[in-house]
Structure formats: C-alpha cells, structure tokens
Amino acid sequence: MYEVALAFSLLIYLGVLTTYLRSRYFSAFHPFTLYCMFHGLVFVVRPVLSLFLDYQYVYRAYQFTPTPGDRTIALLVADLGLVAFAFFAFRPSSGAVEMRFSSDPLLQDERLRLARYFVWVMALCAPIAIWSLAGQFGAAFSNETYADMTLDRSTGVSYNNSGNGYFYEAQLMLVPLTGLIAWVFRFRLIALIPAMLFVLVRAGTGGRGPFVSAMFALGLFYLYQTRRKLPTLNVALGLLAAGALFAAVGQDRGYALRSALGADSDSRLNFESTEPFLGGMDYSNMEYLEYVVYVVPQRSHTYTYFTELLQLFTEPVPRVLWPGKPIGPPIKMFSMFDYGFPIGATWSLPGVGWMGLGWPGVIMLCGLWGYLLGWIYRKFVESDQSAFKVAAYMCFMPIMVVAYRDGLILTVLRQAIFFMFPIVVWMAFARLFRVPMARDLRAAMARIRRRQVIHGEPEGKAAVRATSIAEGLDGLPPAVRRRRLALANRSQGGVA
Structure with a gap:
C-alpha cells in the first residue's frame, strides 16, 4: 500500500x-x-x-x-x-x-546614485551584525554554542535566557548585506569577498540556514543583474558548492573549519556523524x-x-521586558x-x-x-522595478529557504526583521540626503513638458530643465547636462 x-x-x-x-x-x-x-x-x-x-x-x-x-x-x-x-x-x-526585466536606463542610473549612500548602511548595520556573528562563532569555538539558550522540555522550544535575542539574531543582517554589496558594486571580485567570508564563518558555527539563504540571495541578484531567468553555469556551480558545504557542515557541525583556526578537539560539541546519505x-x-x-x-x-x-x-x-512571556x-x-x-x-x-x-x-x-507569494511576485514583476524594490524582493525570497521547511509565518516575521532592516535604513538615508529617484525625474520631466505645451518652450530646453530639477544639476558643465539629456530621451520607452 x-x-x-x-x-x-x-x-x-x-x-x-x-x-x-x-x-x-x-x-x-x-x-x-x-x-x-x-x-x-x-x-x-x-x-x-x-x-x-x-x-x-x-x-x-x-x-x-x-x-x-x-x-x-x-x-x-x-x-x-x-x-x-x-x-x-x-x-x-x-x-x-x-x-x-525593466529596460528603463533611468533605473540603472538610480542605482549608481544610491550606491554612494549604501556605504552609510554598511557603516551602521555591518558592525552590529559582525559583532553578533563573532559572538556566536566564539561560543562555538569554545564549546558554548548553546550557552544562552534553554530548552523547555515540555514544549521542545529553545528560548534565550540571557541578553537580548534581537542581538543574537542580528547576524542575519549579513544575508542581505552581502548580496546587496555584490549587486550595488556590480559583482566585482572585491564585492564578493564579504559573501565568501560570511559563508565560511557562519559554517564554522555549525549553522547552515543563513549561509544557504545568503548564497540564494546572491544568485538571485546575479541573475537579475545579467537579466537571466534561469541559473547560468557559474550560478549552478555556486549552488553545487553551497550544497557540498551544507552537507559537509552537517557531518561535523563546523568542527573542521573551527579546528583549522586552532580550536581543540573538545569543540566538536560531542558530535559524531553516523548519518547515511540524506x-x-x-x-x-x-x-x-x-x-x-x-x-x-x-x-x-x-x-x-x-x-x-x-x-x-x-x-x-x-523576554527581558516580559519575564512571564509564554514559551x-x-x-x-x-x-x-x-x-x-x-x-x-x-x-x-x-x-x-x-x-x-x-x-x-x-x-x-x-x-x-501560494497565493500570497504569487501575488508578491506579480507586484514586483509589474512594478517599475526600482532599486529598492529589486533589493527588497531579492532579499525577501531567501527567507523561504527556511520558511518552507518550518511552515510557520512566524519564521517569515523573525527573519524579515533582519533581512529588510538594511534596506529600510538605505531608504531612510536616501530620503535624508534627498537622493532623486527615477520616478522623480520622470515626474519632473512631465511637469516641464506640460509647461512647454502651454508656453511654447523648446523641447530640448524643457528636458534639460526637467533633469536639472530632478537631479540638482543646475550649474554643472554642459557635457554633464548633455549626457543626462541623452539618458532622459532614451528613457521615454519606459519599462519593457
């Protein structure tokens, strides 16, 4: 049967x-x-x-x-x-x-403008996330991986018994940060180093979900950058490497990586693998x-x-604010x-x-x-695919690596707090410094063209004025203005 x-x-x-x-x-x-x-x-x-x-x-x-x-x-x-x-x-x-995929050249220029302010995001979020990861790696290195966690045997739920759980999980911000760094800086080799380091260090703690999510996010960003719907050979090889690392870490819970850095044999956490294949x-x-x-x-x-x-x-x-919080x-x-x-x-x-x-x-x-995730996908595909929308979708989807397995909407909430936080900070800095977005440029151009129709203003002058209003280009050299004007004229096709 x-x-x-x-x-x-x-x-x-x-x-x-x-x-x-x-x-x-x-x-x-x-x-x-x-x-x-x-x-x-x-x-x-x-x-x-x-x-x-x-x-x-x-x-x-x-x-x-x-x-x-x-x-x-x-x-x-x-x-x-x-x-x-x-x-x-x-x-x-x-x-x-x-x-x-969006074919609007203004969006490419938008990402370049925002890249200058992403450094502020890294300066704010990365130290906290690295400190959190270092604490967990240090605990694993000294055979204290679960020192701050208590298992409630009546429910099987592990909960934080000291410190702050938000700080403990702050390392998850490195999942979106490593993918965003690679994408914002156009997948140059130096931009891939943070992702490689995070995968190795996180694997050394014995945990695997976050580094698998990071690899998945990196792959999505790369496919979007290269405008491909399916993985290339390089992405496929990267996924195979991640799978091999996942299996290797599962065998010894990161012991080999820790021992390579000098951990003694006691840091194996009493784990002896006898697992058959899968x-x-x-x-x-x-x-x-x-x-x-x-x-x-x-x-x-x-x-x-x-x-x-x-x-x-x-x-x-x-829990520190609610001592009687239900487990x-x-x-x-x-x-x-x-x-x-x-x-x-x-x-x-x-x-x-x-x-x-x-x-x-x-x-x-x-x-x-299925319906809600499909609806989110549709909203992204049919949107203008601005830099922030691309960043949010590519960082949201890796949450499903763990959420499908857990089956709990709570897993989405737990991880979304940290996966989306760097993007929210990035948006805040963009607003603070009044970084012009592609939609601002298009709106300004539309207003100026309406004024051109009413007052008979020459079209070229109207386009330059629109670009200047949207991006603050007044007073810049003529060559810069001409380049922006050509960009604005090319954008008239909108989104493909």
Missing part, C-alpha cells in the same frame, strides 16, 4: 513539475520554483531513499512507530500541499505572470510529517485551529511532546496545515501561502 502511494506521489510531482517547466512562468524568481525544489527533495527523493536504505534514526529518537496507513496519509498530505500551493500560486490575480534530520521532513499524522488527531483528539498564529503578537516582545504560542491546544520526543522537528507547510484543521487545513494554508 505504501509503495503504491509512493509511486502515485512521484507521478503527481512529475506531472506538476512538467507542467510548470513547460509554462512561460518558469524562472528562478518565481516562489513556486523554490517550493518545487524543496518538495522534490524531502517528499519525493528522500522517501524513496528511505524505503531502500531503511532510515530509522528519527523513529528511534522521537520514540514513535508510524503505521503504513500513517505513512501513506503523510504522503497524500504532502501531495495535497503541493497541488494546493501550485493551484493558488498561478491564479490570474496571483503569480500567473511571466518574469520581465539520512540526517535536516532532510527528515517526511518523518516529521508522519509524526504529525501519528499524533493529530488520532492521539491529540483535536487540532490547533491555527492558534499558533497568536505568537505573532507575543514573539516581538523581548511558544500563548494558547496551546496540545503538546507534541506528550506523544514522543520530536526535538528539532520542522513541520513544513503541509504539516502545519494538517495540525491546524486536517485536510481542509492543508488546502487553506498551502493555498494561502
């Missing part, structure tokens, strides 16, 4: 994937691309390997044994999540739009989903009814730890949907995620 369901699951995935690949919507920028990759790895390839290699680690660690019926239902839940995500992600009002917990979302089906509602006799969303309101408050969601319908020991489990979108309301919950949650 389970083998038949596994074959059926493979056929569903191949059907959805083939349809997507043949559509005009397929590109690296569409949110469904990453979800399709995630689903294929953990819900298609991984279960097939588990069938032949008999992975048992999670079952023993979590102290549960799913029945063949539980495993079959888990496969169908994952498949339903994929179909619901795809169906709603490609609605006409959502993500059913082909990726297009047999580690990082790829075990299928087993986690089986545990969800094993518990809900057979043993819990209820669903969560999505009460975990209430944590969105309690999570932003630092996890403020309202709990049941605890998954009452039926096993699912430490470190990530429930995924289908799993959270099943916990929320069973089959309807899977359709509701996965469909909502």
Whole structure:
C-alpha cells in the first residue's frame, strides 16, 4: 500500500513539475520554483531513499512507530500541499505572470546614485551584525554554542535566557548585506569577498540556514543583474558548492573549519556523524510529517485551529521586558511532546496545515501561502522595478529557504526583521540626503513638458530643465547636462 502511494506521489510531482517547466512562468524568481525544489527533495527523493536504505534514526529518537496507513496519509498530505500551493500560486490575480526585466536606463542610473549612500548602511548595520556573528562563532569555538539558550522540555522550544535575542539574531543582517554589496558594486571580485567570508564563518558555527539563504540571495541578484531567468553555469556551480558545504557542515557541525583556526578537539560539541546519505534530520521532513499524522488527531483528539498564529503578537516582545512571556504560542491546544520526543522537528507547510484543521487545513494554508507569494511576485514583476524594490524582493525570497521547511509565518516575521532592516535604513538615508529617484525625474520631466505645451518652450530646453530639477544639476558643465539629456530621451520607452 505504501509503495503504491509512493509511486502515485512521484507521478503527481512529475506531472506538476512538467507542467510548470513547460509554462512561460518558469524562472528562478518565481516562489513556486523554490517550493518545487524543496518538495522534490524531502517528499519525493528522500522517501524513496528511505524505503531502500531503511532510515530509522528519527523513529528511534522521537520514540514513535508510524503505521503504513500513517505513512501513506503523510504522503497524500504532502501531495495535497503541493497541488494546493501550485493551484493558488498561478491564479490570474496571483503569480500567473511571466518574469520581465525593466529596460528603463533611468533605473540603472538610480542605482549608481544610491550606491554612494549604501556605504552609510554598511557603516551602521555591518558592525552590529559582525559583532553578533563573532559572538556566536566564539561560543562555538569554545564549546558554548548553546550557552544562552534553554530548552523547555515540555514544549521542545529553545528560548534565550540571557541578553537580548534581537542581538543574537542580528547576524542575519549579513544575508542581505552581502548580496546587496555584490549587486550595488556590480559583482566585482572585491564585492564578493564579504559573501565568501560570511559563508565560511557562519559554517564554522555549525549553522547552515543563513549561509544557504545568503548564497540564494546572491544568485538571485546575479541573475537579475545579467537579466537571466534561469541559473547560468557559474550560478549552478555556486549552488553545487553551497550544497557540498551544507552537507559537509552537517557531518561535523563546523568542527573542521573551527579546528583549522586552532580550536581543540573538545569543540566538536560531542558530535559524531553516523548519518547515511540524506539520512540526517535536516532532510527528515517526511518523518516529521508522519509524526504529525501519528499524533493529530488520532492521539491529540483535536487540532490547533491555527492558534499558533497568536505568537505573532507575543514573539516581538523581548523576554527581558516580559519575564512571564509564554514559551511558544500563548494558547496551546496540545503538546507534541506528550506523544514522543520530536526535538528539532520542522513541520513544513503541509504539516502545519494538517495540525491546524486536517485536510481542509492543508488546502487553506498551502493555498494561502501560494497565493500570497504569487501575488508578491506579480507586484514586483509589474512594478517599475526600482532599486529598492529589486533589493527588497531579492532579499525577501531567501527567507523561504527556511520558511518552507518550518511552515510557520512566524519564521517569515523573525527573519524579515533582519533581512529588510538594511534596506529600510538605505531608504531612510536616501530620503535624508534627498537622493532623486527615477520616478522623480520622470515626474519632473512631465511637469516641464506640460509647461512647454502651454508656453511654447523648446523641447530640448524643457528636458534639460526637467533633469536639472530632478537631479540638482543646475550649474554643472554642459557635457554633464548633455549626457543626462541623452539618458532622459532614451528613457521615454519606459519599462519593457
């Protein structure tokens, strides 16, 4: 029975994937691309390997044994999540739009103007993020990686017991910063050094999600810079390198990198890898989903009814300001730890949907995620794709690397605070220094041309005046004015 369901699951995935690949919507920028990759790895390839290699680690660690019926239902839940995500992600009002790149030369000039003020962003955000990363690397180096975290064994939630959690997570700002540095400075070799250093240092802490997100953001920025919808050979090689590093770090939790810097053998954190190929917990979302089906509602006799969303309101408050802050969601319908020991489990979108309301919950949650992410994608594609909009979208999408796996909107909130903060600071500096944007130039030109029609002002003079008003070019040499005038005239085609 389970083998038949596994074959059926493979056929569903191949059907959805083939349809997507043949559509005009397929590109690296569409949110469904990453979800399709995630689903294929953990819900298609991984279960097939588990069938032949008999992975048992999670079952023993979590102290549960799913029945063949539980495993079959888990496969169908994952498949339903994929179909619901795809169906709603490609609605006409959502993500059913082909990726297009702006051809407005004014936007290229806009990024060059903003680049001068990005240095202020680095000066403000980078020291805090580097200090945070150095603290975590130092803790891992001295075998104290989890010194500031306490595990609540009744809920399985780890929480910060000293200091400030915002500072602890401030290192996540390096994910957008490294990608933005490379993009703003046109992918010169020196602009790639911060990304390389972040990947190595972060890998040395034993954590992998942030450096994978950083590599993904870097790849998206590069594809946008080169106006390509799909990865080039260089990007593909970079992704393979990131995958190899991900696997290597998973084997020793960064011990090899730390030992290369002089850490003694005690900093291995008592970790001895015996994982078979793709047999580690990082790829075990299928087993986690089986545990969800094993518990809900057979043993819990209820669903969560999505009460975990209430944590969105309690999570932003630092524990130091709220000593009695609830651990996890403020309202709990049941605890998954009452039926096993699912430490470190990530429930995924289908799993959270099943916990929320069973089959309807899977359709509701996965469909909502697909629709909203598709809508965000559409808004970006159909926008003027200004420098800030490009930066925001390319830094937002890497959040999904972890969010799809966790299945929680809270993950998006936690990471978006740090992923978007450098961009908000950049926008604040642009406003402070009154940096003219491309839309300002176009608006000024439109006003001057209307004045030209009314007063009969020569067209060339009107264009120069518009450029001068928008960019503050009054008093500059004639050669500069002529270059700006040519740029303004070329921009009349707008966005392709």
